[in-house]
Amino acid sequence: MTDQNDDTTDAETGHPEMTAYRYPDGSVTYPGHPRGPDGEEPVGTVDLSEYTAEVVTWTTSTATPPGVRQPNHLAIVEFDVDGRPVRALGQLETGDIDIGDAVEPVHVEELRDPEAGIREPESQAWDGFRFRPVEE
Amino acid sequence: MDRVAIVGASMTPFGDREGEWLRDLLAEAGAECLDDAGVDADAVDHLYVSNMASGELEGQTGVPNMLAHDLAAQPAYTARIDQTSSSGGAGIYAAWQSVASGASETTLLVGGEKMTHKTTGEATDVIASLTHPVEYKHGVTLPSFAGLTARLYLDSYGAPRESLGKVAVKNHENGVDNPKAQFRKEVDLDTVLESPIVADPLRLYDFCPITDGSAALLFCPESVAREITDEYVVVSGVAGATDTHVVHERADPTTMRGVVESSEQAYEMADRAPEDVDFAELHDMFTILEFLQFEDLGFAEKGEGWKAIEEGRTERDGDLPINTSGGLKSKGHPLGASGVAQAVEVYEQLLGEAGDRQLDEPEVGLACNVGGFGNCVTTTILETPEAE
Numbered sequence A: 001m002t003d004q005n006d007d008t009t010d011a012e013t014g015h016p017e018m019t020a021y022r023y024p025d026g027s028v029t030y031p032g033h034p035r036g037p038d039g040e041e042p043v044g045t046v047d048l049s050e051y052t053a054e055v056v057t058w059t060t061s062t063a064t065p066p067g068v069r070q071p072n073h074l075a076i077v078e079f080d081v082d083g084r085p086v087r088a089l090g091q092l093e094t095g096d097i098d099i100g101d102a103v104e105p106v107h108v109e110e111l112r113d114p115e116a117g118i119r120e121p122e123s124q125a126w127d128g129f130r131f132r133p134v135e136e
Numbered sequence B: 001m002d003r004v005a006i007v008g009a010s011m012t013p014f015g016d017r018e019g020e021w022l023r024d025l026l027a028e029a030g031a032e033c034l035d036d037a038g039v040d041a042d043a044v045d046h047l048y049v050s051n052m053a054s055g056e057l058e059g060q061t062g063v064p065n066m067l068a069h070d071l072a073a074q075p076a077y078t079a080r081i082d083q084t085s086s087s088g089g090a091g092i093y094a095a096w097q098s099v100a101s102g103a104s105e106t107t108l109l110v111g112g113e114k115m116t117h118k119t120t121g122e123a124t125d126v127i128a129s130l131t132h133p134v135e136y137k138h139g140v141t142l143p144s145f146a147g148l149t150a151r152l153y154l155d156s157y158g159a160p161r162e163s164l165g166k167v168a169v170k171n172h173e174n175g176v177d178n179p180k181a182q183f184r185k186e187v188d189l190d191t192v193l194e195s196p197i198v199a200d201p202l203r204l205y206d207f208c209p210i211t212d213g214s215a216a217l218l219f220c221p222e223s224v225a226r227e228i229t230d231e232y233v234v235v236s237g238v239a240g241a242t243d244t245h246v247v248h249e250r251a252d253p254t255t256m257r258g259v260v261e262s263s264e265q266a267y268e269m270a271d272r273a274p275e276d277v278d279f280a281e282l283h284d285m286f287t288i289l290e291f292l293q294f295e296d297l298g299f300a301e302k303g304e305g306w307k308a309i310e311e312g313r314t315e316r317d318g319d320l321p322i323n324t325s326g327g328l329k330s331k332g333h334p335l336g337a338s339g340v341a342q343a344v345e346v347y348e349q350l351l352g353e354a355g356d357r358q359l360d361e362p363e364v365g366l367a368c369n370v371g372g373f374g375n376c377v378t379t380t381i382l383e384t385p386e387a388e
Helices: B022-037 B054-059 B063-069 B085-098 B122-129 B142-157 B161-176 B188-196 B222-228 B256-272 B287-298 B304-310 B327-331 B335-350
Strands: A019-022 A042-048 A053-061 A074-083 A084-091 A102-108 A128-133 B004-011 B046-050 B077-081 B106-113 B198-200 B213-221 B232-241 B280-281 B366-370 B376-383
Touching: A053 B142, A053 B213, A074 B142, A084 A128, A128 B366, B004 B022, B004 B063, B004 B085, B004 B222, B004 B304, B004 B335, B022 B063, B022 B213, B046 B085, B046 B335, B054 B122, B063 B077, B077 B085, B085 B106, B085 B213, B085 B232, B085 B335, B085 B366, B085 B376, B106 B335, B122 B142, B122 B376, B142 B161, B142 B287, B142 B304, B161 B188, B161 B287, B161 B304, B161 B327, B188 B304, B213 B222, B213 B335, B232 B256, B232 B335, B256 B366, B256 B376, B280 B335, B287 B304
Parallel strands: B046 B077, B046 B106, B280 B366
Antiparallel strands: A019 A042, A053 A074, A053 A102, A053 B198, A074 A084, A102 A128, B004 B213, B004 B232, B106 B213, B232 B376, B366 B376
16 A cells, blocks of 8 residues: 555556555545545545536635745645545635635645754655636 | 532743743642642542643643643542643633532643744644644645635624724733733724735734643532632533535535534523523634624624624623633734633633622623634533522
């Protein structure tokens, strides 16, 4: 099993993936955990970057920590994976957004400066997926 | 079973304590608490320090042993209780356990944090370091969780933005009468609603400040308390619980499961119900948290908590006063001290020692201390010994 703390890269294509984890009871979480909601180990993965999501709520943060863009537009979004809701939090490309809007994940090489904050830079990945509104 | 009593309480002035560091603050509160109880330091069997980040903020570790020496309390057993912003509540639970189990006859709990020497950005980052890697890399902060939740709450339940502002107005008004509060000035609603945006839709006055401070409580069996003093309170209920570490994995971001679970257990232990509570100190690190806890503690139906502030129920002369101390919003929020200071306010109210903010002979008070964005919670119910 891959590192459940981080997004991953497709071994064949080299494309970054927004990796959620599937458990025996059918539930899916992002990120993954050593044990899922049912107490069982994950049995598979889902690449959320292939899906669109709906904005559950959003904010624009103006008081950001060292190494974080200012302002920082953030959203909690919900994916529908085969009828299962899967939520994720991430940066937004724009603050021009509303609850219920459709968004798609877009890969970003570095979401914040790893050297500027309190967390050990080597302890986690710093690339990830920002959400972009989907043109209707 | 002998109930656990609190026989002493203290709190340093909260605010910018320039030139004073965690060691000074803890010793000030600890010594004052022992003096308040009339108990010598050598009687202390267990000494707990509630603190989130002394190493990260000040480069000082080994704090409990340091305090034991400064108070001449050795050879007391010591431990540091870290549960982020709910370290104080977790310390109350640990102190209660130590006495209730018989492991300790006298337990001193001192909570404290030194923060104001850091910039807002640095302090915010230390606090945000509690988040999961998939959250941290996006630059999420606790204030941004509050903004996300406030928008969803207002949208879901049709609450007016002004209702959040009225929480700030109320708690600032209460803080005026607390001589140890960081902010002792009233603010009007227009000032709150026109203050700079911090995490849309929340503005500067929706947030607590960065604070230095310490608070302490002394615990013992009720049978021992009766020998020491006529003025004590009992811990009738205390329980802690957790919610998901990853905030977005919660089915309903406007419900704090840790508050629901810990309060249900505390009510059961105390043989109490929400309607028995005369007043409460809630963890208003952000104004929206007062609504969420008010509902999740059973004081209102889901989505109805905002109506309490509109109807004046949570004012000091209302039927369920909330945050008579000024709350974290006005009193200040020195992380590890806050949960202890909440109980200090409840203790003083129950003993009639709350000065100008004194309520009319309350008998049952509740404190709800929240860590992270509801990640860890402790709910404590204190009562007068003769409460019915």
